[in-house]
Amino acid sequence: MVTKIILFIGALIISYTVLLPAQDKADLILYNGKIISVDPQDHIYKAVAVKGDKVLALGNDTDILPMAGSPCRLIDLKGKTVSPGLIDSHYHMMYYGAQFWPGYLNIRHPVVTCKADLLKVLGEYVKTINPGDWISGNQGFTLKQDETIDRWDLDAVTPNNPVYLRHSSGQYSAVNSKALGIAGIDSSTPNPPSSLIIHDSTGQPSGILSHYPAENLVGRYATGYGDRTDEQKFADTDIGQSLCFQAGYTSVQDVIVGSLKDIQLYKQYADSSKLKIRLYALLYLDTEKEVDSVLKNLKNYDSGRFKFAGWKLAMDGGLSGRTTLFYDKSMYAAEISYPYHTQDELNRIIKKLHNTGLQVAVHVGGDQGIDMTITAFEEAMRANPRPDARHRIEHGLFPTQTAVQRMKDANIILSTQPQWITWYGDGFRTATSDATMERLLPLKTMLDMGIHLAFGCDVPASPYQEPKWAFAGSVFRKTTTGTLLTQSERLTMPEALRVHTMGSAYAGFAETTTGSLEPGKFADLVIWSLDLYNLTPNQVTGLEAEMTIVGGEIVYDNGKNTIVTSVLSENNISPGSFKLMQNYPNPFNPATIIKYSIPSTSFVVLEVYNTLGQKVETLVNEIKPAGEYSIIFNGDNLSTGVYYYRIKAGEFYGIKKFVLIK
Ligand SMILES: [Zn+2]
Structure with missing residues (x-):
């Protein structure tokens, strides 16, 4: 409640904040930026305060900076954009890490x-x-x-x-x-x-x-496939995780963990506290026999950062392999396609998996495969209704209109890769037909109908892992050769970001703790190189994550943002203790230290003048939280003489004389 009051009563903030109990003080503040919260109203703030692993408050700099505890890490965003950490709904973390072996x-x-x-x-x-x-x-x-x-x-x-x-x-x-x-x-x-x-x-x-x-x-005979050791797989996971952070992902859903053994390895990795990302895993099952044996041996598991929470099946292959299960087998994409399970078998398998109480996800791309999958989901849920099963179709590239309505009615999530619109769109065109292409990922229609969408990159099955490709694909729907695909199905950037955060969070049952920046949710966030809400098709490919933070911990930092740690002494917290100290050393040559303190957040201007009243340097010109500051002034370019340094901090004004002797 405290935080809400602070955001609301602007004029009283400073005096109120001084009285904030220690437990409501922030240890990390990002300010002077554009904080896209992705909360239900899509509020945009200037600053966010973090305490421990949670978001404490959001607001203007003048609301948030006074919340700095001691010590507090401060990041001046200088106008840059921050979003909630992105959540990838379809990733292969251990396996993608292995690609760099x-x-x-x-x-x-x-x-x-x-x-x-x-x-x-x-x-x-x-x-x-x-x-x-x-x-x-x-x-x-x-x-x-x-x-x-x-x-x-x-x-x-x-x-x-x-x-x-x-x-x-x-x-x-x-x-x-x-x-x-x-x-x-x-x-x-x-x-x-x-x-x-x-x-x-x-x-x-x-x-x-x-x-x-x-x-x-x-x-199984090829080097690096059948013979991968546990140590190699841990190393793969290390690499996969650091690549995720570099891309701006703070949660990933690994939808093909290939064996019980690999689930165990992820568990060990989490237990060794090397796991920093929020990892949600589905176990991949090829056959009904495997399903039967696994169900006896495996329960869901939740260690906080690592959750094993469901099952993954496949119903067809891909367009380039000619194994996408379309009704129209005359298309190249479907030439040798066949259902990986018969309808009866799929119904039985999904029923068994649904009855475990866990989530079921099915890889499927073609219209016939999608229909078969929905039928199996509908049957399982009819036989054993469960209000919040959240079963998922992975990829779901070419649904019919009827399929889209059935997905809505059965609350089936579409977890997909808009990146493929860009990178594979040209290939899809030659492998299918014009009429089929009209049905490629009708994202806008689905979103407007209220179907839950989730985005993921699916590396290594996609060329690149960065979320910019999901944004480019869903917002512009333009292939690498410049062909525009069903422009009526374009999302806006706020819609695409919401799908890649809250939408993917929902697909992993994590929407109450992640996916948006709201007080009490995990402090998972990313500083971006560009404004996410103002991207042109040309700019979007230059988008980079500059810093990734999971639960208040900086897990990736490209060095482009400065982190200042402020430490307050008790004295500085009482109002009225504005101070401008005499520089030291004085006289000086060529450098000297100027110290000042401010008791509350203020706009600080600290300038140096010569005896003619001409300004020779501006040392500070920005909003600063309460604290004690030291700044080095270097008189290298000045000649011997008397100078003045003058501070203006809110209502406070101070001036001191100092002497440069060369
Ligand atoms: Zn995949």
Whole structure:
């Protein structure tokens, strides 16, 4: 309540604040900025006070600066924008961290953007290793839309080394003949569940393995995939976490934790207090058999920073792998598509998972797959109604109008990647049809209907992790070649930011503690290089997180903002103790220290004059919280003589003489 009074009664603030009990004093204040709160009214403030891990108050500088405790870290934003920490609803933290492991051949964008790039990189790399060594790529390569690749292409440059390369989408792998040989895959090898070993026209495996179970037939032998140690995975997590902070994420939802073992590793990481980000994890399950065995062994888990809270399934693949489950199979994107589970099986699995009381998320992109998924959710909820299940569709690229209405009625969340509009939009156009493209991520329609949206970057299945790409995709809907896609579905920047904060928080059951800057919520926030609410299409790609704060702790700092720690002595708190001290040393050459103190927040002007009354330097010209200050004056450019320093701080005025002798 105290904080509300302070925000309201401007004139009484100073005298009131002096009486603030110690427990209501801030230990971190960001002021002189644009604080976008994303509260229900989308209030914008100048300053925010933090105490411990929570937001204490928001308001004008004159409201907030007097709340500084002792000590208090002060950050003068100099007009910069602060938002709540961004929440990524679809991230792969441990796995994305692994992409930077030096043992992998780096084939990610922009190193590889087409088949020729890939073969060139492989050809050069193979010269540096021994015959027989594995070549494992990180995830992964991209090709031009009309390009394909097979084992024979790879054999031509890597005849003597087994090769395992994942496509960037994470939906298929390309392997060469050596790798197929090691895995014992030939024309008679059956397809593992829900996946495909692709064959060429002669019936031979083509070297393309579609979806995880088929990919893993080779992947489990490839260096850096099947053999990753716990230590490596902790190191991967370290890297993943620091990349999140660099991007401005303070919470992430890791929607594919691949095994019970990895859930345990995340737990250990959290218990070792290395986990600083708020991490919400879903366990990925491929088959009904896995579902049955896991349900016996796993309960939800909540350690504060780490929550294991649900399940993830997949119903189709991706457009580039031609495995997106559309009704229209004549489109390139759906040429070899098939449901990863039959409707009956999906219904059974989702029912079992729903009945655990936890959240269920399903990867699906095509209209037919989306319809099947909604049907299974509807059935599970009809059989066992639960008011706040918050089941989710991940990606959900091409819903029909009916599907959108059904999602609304069943309160199914859409967790998606607007980045793909920008980076993959051109590819989507050639892989589908004009009519289909009209249905690509109807975000504005969905938002206006009240459907809960959440944004995530899905690295490494997207080229880049920064949230600017989600903003660019959802606000401008412009592809990399400049094609504008269904402009009527553009969001405004405040809408996009709200989805990426409060929307994603809701998708992880965290909207009461994160997602906006309001008193009592976690102090998770980001200082941005640009004003989020005034971005042009050209500017948005230059947006950078400058500082990321989780629970009041600075976890990323690019050094562009100065943090001043102010320490108040008890004496300085009583009103009327404005002081301007005599400088020391005096006389001086060339530098001297000037000390002053102010008992309450004031606009301070401290200037140096010569004996003719001409101003020679301005030392301070800004609002300052109560405190004792020292400033160094350097007379390097001045000649010997008498000078004056004069302070004006609110109503107070003081002047002192000092002498420079050279
Ligand atoms: Zn993903």
